[in-house]
Amino acid sequence: TQLLEQSPQFLSIQEGENLTVYCNSSSVFSSLQWYRQEPGEGPVLLVTVVTGGEVKKLKRLTFQFGDARKDSSLHITAAQPGDTGLYLCAGAGGGGADGLTFGKGTHLIIQP
Amino acid sequence: GAVVSQHPSRVICKSGTSVKIECRSLDFQATTMFWYRQFPKKSLMLMATSNEGSKATYEQGVEKDKFLINHASLTLSTLTVTSAHPEDSSFYICSATQVRDSYEQYFGPGTRLTVT
Numbered sequence: 001t002q003l004l005e006q007s008p009q010f011l012s013i014q015e016g017e018n019l020t021v022y023c024n025s026s027s028v029f030s031s032l033q034w035y036r037q038e039p040g041e042g043p044v045l046l047v048t049v050v051t052g053g054e055v056k057k058l059k060r061l062t063f064q065f066g067d068a069r070k071d072s073s074l075h076i077t078a079a080q081p082g083d084t085g086l087y088l089c090a091g092a093g094g095g096g097a098d099g100l101t102f103g104k105g106t107h108l109i110i111q112p
Numbered sequence: 113g114a115v116v117s118q119h120p121s122r123v124i125c126k127s128g129t130s131v132k133i134e135c136r137s138l139d140f141q142a143t144t145m146f147w148y149r150q151f152p153k154k155s156l157m158l159m160a161t162s163n164e165g166s167k168a169t170y171e172q173g174v175e176k177d178k179f180l181i182n183h184a185s186l187t188l189s190t191l192t193v194t195s196a197h198p199e200d201s202s203f204y205i206c207s208a209t210q211v212r213d214s215y216e217q218y219f220g221p222g223t224r225l226t227v228t
Contacts, residue, residue, distance in 0.1 A: 033216065042116075042205050042219035043156070088155060099146045099158035099171070100207075100217060107153075 003027070004091055006103030014111050016078055021106045023089035024071040030092050032072045033100065034063055037086040079110045114210050115139050118220035125196050126228055132192045133223045135206030141186035142208035146217065147179075150203040162189045196227040 005024045013019055023032065031050045035043035047056050049065035049072060056063045060083075062075040076083055086107055090100035115138040125131045135145055143164050148156040160181050161169045168181035178200075180192040189208075193200050203224055207217040 035219075040203075040222070040224070042118075042207075042221045045216060045218065048216050090156075099148075099161050100156075101158070102148075102155045105155045 004089060004101055004103040006089055006106055008106060009104055010107045012109040012111060013079060015080060019076050019079055019108070021074040021087055021089075021108075022071070023073065023103050025091065026070065027091075027093075028069050029101075030069075032065055032069075033090045033092070034072070034074055035088040035090060037088060037105075039086075043088055079108075081110045081112050084108060084110050114218040116142075116206065116208050116218050116220040118204075118206060118223050120223060121221060122224045122226075124226045124228060127197055129196055130192055130194045131196060131225060132190055133204055133206075133225070135189045135191070135208070135220055137187045137208045137210075137218075140208075140210045142189075142210070143186060145183060145189040145206055145208045147181060147189075147191050148205045148207065150205060150222070152203075156205060159191075193225065196225075198227045201225055201227045 007022050031048055033048050034046045036046055037043040047063045052067045052069045054065045060077045064073045086105050088105045089103040092098050117136045117138055119134045123131055145162045147159045149159050150156045158171050159174045162181050162183040164183045164186050170176045178194055183189040203222050205219055205222040207219045209217055
């Protein structure tokens with residue numbers, strides 16, 4: 001069974017600060033996705049990383065996939081209240097036939 | 113593109129009854145759809161993988177006779193919770209892959225099931 005450890009589980013910071021969310025596993029994943037979920041809604045895909053060492057940027061969000069494809073991080077620069085939400089990392093073992101293994105999620109609150 | 117819908121968004125049913133949840137890919141064909149369950153303040157847990165025209169593959173610990181999954185077409189999968197119990201109350205979310213062997217899954221908005 002593949003497990004994803006996500007940390008921190010809860011984070012409350014002031015607007016303008018930077019933060020990093022980590023997603024770690026002892027297993028190798030073919031890809032890792034990061035999602036953001038609002039209460040009562042389904043997760044929305046932010047990014048997919050596939051290649052070991054890959055770095056992707058989405059405005060103030062920077063995503064990195066570890067060289068061994070076992071871990072990933074999400075860094076947010078100058079956090080804004082609109083970034084508040086549940087951030088989920090999810091790993092895929094193979095191709096599209098595999099369901100995703102989700103981390104426990106990071107509840108992020110950005111205080112104005 | 114890649115929009116997934118679910119119906120209903122909320123449903124309340126009495127113990128012992130069955131309830132069906134639909135998952136549709138609106139603008140693409142999905143050969144594979146997935147069903148997840150999410151408890152309050154918790155992450156998503158994969159229940160089963162649904163392939164068009166074949167039997168669903170259930171994760172360990174998920175009762176296939178209780179959670180009936182049908183994937184009759186390339187745009188529709190249904191999850192039927194049979195003989196519902198208050199413990200089945202949860203947020204059920206489906207997802208679909210747009211392209212075969214794609215890593216990316218697109219999620220529906222979820223269905224809140226409450227069993228009284």
